[in-house]
Amino acid sequence: MAQLIDGKQLSNQVLQKVASEVEYLKGEYGVVPTLAVVLVGEDPASQVYVRNKVKRAKEAGMGSIEYRLDTETTQGDLNQLVAQLNNDPQVHGILVQLPLPPHLDEDEVIASIDPAKDVDGFHPLNVGALAAGQASLVPCTPQGCMIMLRQVHQDLSGKHAVVVGRSNIVGKPMMALLLQADCTVTMAHSRTRDIESLCRNADIVVAAAGRKELVNADWIKPGATVIDVGINAIEADGKRKLVGDVAFAPVSETAGAISPVPGGVGPMTIACLLLNTTRAARRQLA
Ligand SMILES: NC(=O)C1=CN([C@@H]2O[C@H](COP(=O)(O)OP(=O)(O)OC[C@H]3O[C@@H](n4cnc5c(N)ncnc54)[C@H](OP(=O)(O)O)[C@@H]3O)[C@@H](O)[C@H]2O)C=CC1
Ligand SMILES: Nc1nc(=O)c2c([nH]1)NC[C@@H]1CN(c3ccc(C(=O)N[C@@H](CCC(=O)O)C(=O)O)cc3)C=[N+]21
Numbered sequence: 388m389a390q391l392i393d394g395k396q397l398s399n400q401v402l403q404k405v406a407s408e409v410e411y412l413k414g415e416y417g418v419v420p421t422l423a424v425v426l427v428g429e430d431p432a433s434q435v436y437v438r439n440k441v442k443r444a445k446e447a448g449m450g451s452i453e454y455r456l457d458t459e460t461t462q463g464d465l466n467q468l469v470a471q472l473n474n475d476p477q478v479h480g481i482l483v484q485l486p487l488p489p490h491l492d493e494d495e496v497i498a499s500i501d502p503a504k505d506v507d508g509f510h511p512l513n514v515g516a517l518a519a520g521q522a523s524l525v526p527c528t529p530q531g532c533m534i535m536l537r538q539v540h541q542d543l544s545g546k547h548a549v550v551v552g553r554s555n556i557v558g559k560p561m562m563a564l565l566l567q568a569d570c571t572v573t574m575a576h577s578r579t580r581d582i583e584s585l586c587r588n589a590d591i592v593v594a595a596a597g598r599k600e601l602v603n604a605d606w607i608k609p610g611a612t613v614i615d616v617g618i619n620a621i622e623a624d625g626k627r628k629l630v631g632d633v634a635f636a637p638v639s640e641t642a643g644a645i646s647p648v649p650g651g652v653g654p655m656t657i658a659c660l661l662l663n664t665t666r667a668a669r670r671q672l673a
């Protein structure tokens with residue numbers, strides 16, 4: 388049986404580090420690192436994430452402000468709110484929950500966030516810095532995945548990693564971080580041919596396709612490490628349940644190490660978001 392990579396437990400370690408950094412910034416500078424989260428519309432999944440973020444922020448002694456805008460919000464209103472948050476010295480991190488309703492331009496909103504407050508690391512300036520190996524604010528989900536991988540591998544050098552999915556928020560920044568850790572990286576996506584044998588060659592598989600239980604046991608080399616980023620809501624016995632992009636039960640018989648869903652990458656993402664917020668706050672000290 389595979390080693391379980393416990394994101395819940397590991398995220399608590401990260402959150403402890405966050406809490407002590409918060410203590411330091413409060414004690415030394417009188418600054419309370421504060422995150423502003425903007426949610427447009429009623430997407431139920433997004434509401435869960437926002438609730439988790441706000442709860443963990445409070446536990447770490449941080450400030451958090453939630454802005455809930457209705458679905459009909461205009462681009463102008465949203466841009467105006469971001470501008471106000473950019474100019475507010477009490478706000479150190481800004482996160483606009485994605486996806487936005489279809490009438491809103493995500494790229495425009497992301498580009499309008501002050502790069503120094505962009506705790507998602509999605510602003511073009513931060514994306515470029517990451518690609519060039521000069522990142523300051525690294526996207527939270529890939530950052531969390533790297534912490535998980537380092538739990539299993541003290542040296543990632545030379546490992547063959549396959550990333551399934553090429554989104555701007557997960558797959559692409561994941562590729563950049565793995566490359567920086569001296570992995571050999573293969574990017575797979577919906578047009579990839581024979582993805583199964585590609586994955587079967589990998590020492591590390593990061594699954595971020597948004598397809599429930601896409602990755603099966605015959606995709607995985609015995610002993611390989613599997614990180615499951617997927618969050619897919621399904622209905623089982625009339626109850627809502629979360630499953631990943633990996634078929635957990637069969638894959639855990641083949642893999643050497645595997646992260647579960649829930650209790651894997653999700654909690655790590657939130658911990659890294661708060662870590663980024665303390666980093667942003669520290670750099671904004673007058
Ligand atoms: N745990 C966490 O903290 C987070 C979890 N997530 C979850 O991770 C998953 C991925 O999210 P995100 O990156 O935003 O998703 P996107 O939908 O933006 O991207 C999905 C990617 O997977 C590829 N893909 C889709 N189907 C297949 C397939 N059958 N085989 C191979 N590749 C495929 C797509 O290919 P193509 O480009 O060709 O369309 C695309 O590149 C989702 O389940 C999401 O909910 C996301 C963010 C954070
Ligand atoms: N601007 C932006 N930044 C994001 O980082 C971002 C986003 N938009 N939009 C949506 C995705 C998804 N995402 C998750 C965060 C936490 C959990 C999480 O806490 N998951 C828990 C359980 C949650 C539950 O019970 O529903 C777990 O997996 O154990 C999941 C998913 C961040 N995202």
Ligand SMILES: [Mg+2]
Pocket residue numbers: 487488489490491492493
């Ligand atoms: Mg849109």
